[in-house]
Amino acid sequence: MTTSQLVQEIKRKKSFLCIGLDVDLNKIPEHLLSEEDPIFAFNKAIIDATHHMCVAYKPNTAFYEAYGLKGWKALEKTINYLNDKHPEIFTIADAKRGDIGNTSTMYAKAFFEDLAFDSVTVAPYMGKDSIEPFLAFENKHTILLALTSNQGAFDFQTKTVEGKELYKQVLETSKTWENSENLMYVVGATKAEYLGDIRKIIPDSFLLVPGVGAQGGNLQDVCKYGMTDSIGLLINSSRGIIYASKGTDFASAAAGKAEELQKEMAQILS
Numbered sequence: 001m002t003t004s005q006l007v008q009e010i011k012r013k014k015s016f017l018c019i020g021l022d023v024d025l026n027k028i029p030e031h032l033l034s035e036e037d038p039i040f041a042f043n044k045a046i047i048d049a050t051h052h053m054c055v056a057y058k059p060n061t062a063f064y065e066a067y068g069l070k071g072w073k074a075l076e077k078t079i080n081y082l083n084d085k086h087p088e089i090f091t092i093a094d095a096k097r098g099d100i101g102n103t104s105t106m107y108a109k110a111f112f113e114d115l116a117f118d119s120v121t122v123a124p125y126m127g128k129d130s131i132e133p134f135l136a137f138e139n140k141h142t143i144l145l146a147l148t149s150n151q152g153a154f155d156f157q158t159k160t161v162e163g164k165e166l167y168k169q170v171l172e173t174s175k176t177w178e179n180s181e182n183l184m185y186v187v188g189a190t191k192a193e194y195l196g197d198i199r200k201i202i203p204d205s206f207l208l209v210p211g212v213g214a215q216g217g218n219l220q221d222v223c224k225y226g227m228t229d230s231i232g233l234l235i236n237s238s239r240g241i242i243y244a245s246k247g248t249d250f251a252s253a254a255a256g257k258a259e260e261l262q263k264e265m266a267q268i269l270s
């Protein structure tokens with residue numbers, strides 16, 4: 001999917017909501033556990049109930065890898081279901097990969113070719129040659145961790161190195177890489193006060209913003225400092241939406257939570 005198709009979809013749905021599919025078998029309704037594939041059954045019900053209110057889904061691969069082969073199969077079924085039924089929806093493999101170049105090429109093939117996601121999250125720590133193999137894929141997006149939502153972001157990312165905060169160096173340096181137009185960035189909703197500075201360096205890039213809901217980030221603040229003329233934001237909520245209820249009404253309860261955020265977004269966009 002191209003960035004302009006994503007923007008069109010945001011305008012059509014009046015939503016820049018991304019729903020995180022972080023499936024934990026201890027948190028899903030008990031009646032689903034007897035299904036042949038409880039993870040996929042849960043995801044399918046959530047997608048069916050919420051797809052008209054969001055523009056992206058973000059399975060975090062950790063929640064699938066934790067269940068071994070069954071988990072990976074459920075991830076494959078989920079991305080295939082999304083690509084078949086809702087090709088207009090942007091898909092994000094939140095995998096946080098990155099390695100030496102020839103290994104990164106294999107990660108990129110895994111997520112862009114085998115699983116056919118639109119995008120994958122990557123860590124910048126290993127530098128240019130670890131990211132450029134992802135960027136080489138046309139119409140695929142590489143989402144670089146810039147300033148993350150967790151407390152540990154202050155351990156390295158905000159530290160000053162050679163006169164500049166590390167996250168700013170990540171943003172500036174990454175702009176010089178080949179095919180950098182395929183980059184998006186992760187900035188945590190809990191770091192909204194940094195967005196003004198971030199937008200000075202990357203005025204137009206799309207940001208994936210996790211951390212609203214369960215982590216306490218504020219949607220209005222993120223939009224105030226991070227929104228661009230072409231929106232430029234995908235706001236993710238995972239637990240706050242998908243675990244709205246543990247009963248048989250889990251999907252409609254998730255839809256209710258998604259609708260709350262979508263309505264707030266529609267108001268911001270108007």
Ligand SMILES: O=c1ccn([C@@H]2O[C@H](COP(=O)(O)O)[C@@H](O)[C@H]2O)c(=O)[nH]1
Pocket residue numbers: 020022060094147148149150186187188210211212213214215236237238239240
């Ligand atoms: O800085 C980051 C980067 C990634 N995440 C991931 O986003 C979701 C957030 O889930 P919630 O339940 O809405 O808190 C989860 O998959 C994280 O691993 C992040 O939170 N912060």
